[in-house]
Amino acid sequence: MQQYHCDVLVVGAGPAGSMTAKTVAELGVDVIFIEEHETPGTPVFCGEGVSKNGIRNAGLEPVAPIVCQEIATARVVAPNGKKIDLHATDWTGYTLDRSEFDKTLAENAVKAGAKLMVKVSATGVIREGDQIVGVKAIKDGEEIEFRAKVVIGADGHWSIIRRSAGLANYFDDWVTCAQYKLSGLDLDDSSINEFWMGSKYAPGGYAWVFPKSKSVANVGIGVRDRHTKPAIEYLKDFIANDPRFRNAKIERKNGGICPVSGTLDRIVMDGLILTGDAAGQLIPMTGAGIHCSIQSGKMAGRAAVEAIRDGDVSEERLSAYRTEFDEYWGKRITEAGKVLYMLDKFSDEDLNVLAEVISNEDIMHMANGLNVASAIASLVKKSPLKLMQLIKVFLR
Numbered sequence: 001m002q003q004y005h006c007d008v009l010v011v012g013a014g015p016a017g018s019m020t021a022k023t024v025a026e027l028g029v030d031v032i033f034i035e036e037h038e039t040p041g042t043p044v045f046c047g048e049g050v051s052k053n054g055i056r057n058a059g060l061e062p063v064a065p066i067v068c069q070e071i072a073t074a075r076v077v078a079p080n081g082k083k084i085d086l087h088a089t090d091w092t093g094y095t096l097d098r099s100e101f102d103k104t105l106a107e108n109a110v111k112a113g114a115k116l117m118v119k120v121s122a123t124g125v126i127r128e129g130d131q132i133v134g135v136k137a138i139k140d141g142e143e144i145e146f147r148a149k150v151v152i153g154a155d156g157h158w159s160i161i162r163r164s165a166g167l168a169n170y171f172d173d174w175v176t177c178a179q180y181k182l183s184g185l186d187l188d189d190s191s192i193n194e195f196w197m198g199s200k201y202a203p204g205g206y207a208w209v210f211p212k213s214k215s216v217a218n219v220g221i222g223v224r225d226r227h228t229k230p231a232i233e234y235l236k237d238f239i240a241n242d243p244r245f246r247n248a249k250i251e252r253k254n255g256g257i258c259p260v261s262g263t264l265d266r267i268v269m270d271g272l273i274l275t276g277d278a279a280g281q282l283i284p285m286t287g288a289g290i291h292c293s294i295q296s297g298k299m300a301g302r303a304a305v306e307a308i309r310d311g312d313v314s315e316e317r318l319s320a321y322r323t324e325f326d327e328y329w330g331k332r333i334t335e336a337g338k339v340l341y342m343l344d345k346f347s348d349e350d351l352n353v354l355a356e357v358i359s360n361e362d363i364m365h366m367a368n369g370l371n372v373a374s375a376i377a378s379l380v381k382k383s384p385l386k387l388m389q390l391i392k393v394f395l396r
């Protein structure tokens, strides 16, 4: 059996994996990253929305072909149709070409010195006692092995690395998504991302319209466990009920899963780090995981290199990664998760009332897990009694 040796083995060439590989390589340490598909970034399972900071933090500029459309406004639509337009002077968004974005991140990791092996599918970790020492994989139908001082599981929400290492089998809560890329549209304003709230559109989640141009948009929905029909049926209904989409051409059908129960309790073991979706690192309110994965990948890469240089890849040593992640991103994930569970108690009618009293800034904060406590405090002051009682759940 063919065996490969390296200091760091990264499984998965999504944003988390490519950023990890690039970081490790830039620090002068020997790294291989493996990807089961032929080209990183293809196929796409994503709404492709990201902030300018997310792109910049990945070491890129928001220019074609990586981005298709600049986004200036986030429009939240309440169940009764009330529209709230959110603008921020310090925020610009983009709709990515996610296949170009992920491909470029992987290419940049290779330029930095990482070795990329595609069409290699990891099948499980190799352990010696409590220590993870490598990964088994399949390439061209043959079993191969990688031996590494640190293994990084960046293989998405269904992570075989996490499950085979005996860490969480799955997440406590997740969003099931269905999405069409539609063409032939004539959008009034392609710089607006729309978020449609309400159980008729998407129970426990939301429906979205993320334009890629005036004539093309990703239109999708995400539902949680209370849905009463398959996700795709909610999407078909949403599209059928909006005259803008009825005669559109479906260019691509996709979907997927977003874990929304927050970062898992255990994402580090002796010789192993999980990063990105594999670790549950998404903002639960929005399902946004690209920016988190980029930042998490950099932290995972640095922690792995420092541990290798110190000759100590124990769980305790590698946990420096978790501490660093939790300081900002982990906190945001936790706070946005609390908002999600608070909103679960709201009926569509309650959401309509909320839309009347909430400020634009508070929506931004609550959706993104930023300054949530002060947003909640200001909301309590403005809310009628019924809403106040629901909001107070958050404070318990």
Ligand SMILES: Cc1cc2nc3c(=O)[nH]c(=O)nc-3n(C[C@H](O)[C@H](O)[C@H](O)COP(=O)(O)OP(=O)(O)OC[C@H]3O[C@@H](n4cnc5c(N)ncnc54)[C@H](O)[C@@H]3O)c2cc1C
Pocket: 011, 012, 013, 014, 015, 016, 017, 034, 035, 036, 037, 040, 041, 045, 046, 047, 048, 049, 050, 120, 121, 122, 123, 154, 155, 156, 157, 159, 160, 177, 178, 179, 220, 254, 255, 256, 257, 258, 275, 276, 277, 278, 282, 287, 288, 289, 290, 291, 293
């Ligand atoms: C429908 C949908 C819409 C979304 N929209 C947005 C959005 O608009 N904005 C946003 O910020 N986030 C969005 N997300 C979330 C975002 O896509 C993820 O959070 C992000 O991709 C996580 O990056 P990652 O690198 O951790 O994992 P992934 O991007 O999933 O990358 C994992 C990589 O590992 C590879 N892999 C998996 N298993 C193996 C294996 N056994 N061996 C080798 N390789 C393997 C996969 O092929 C993949 O390339 C959306 C998610 C879904 C499902």
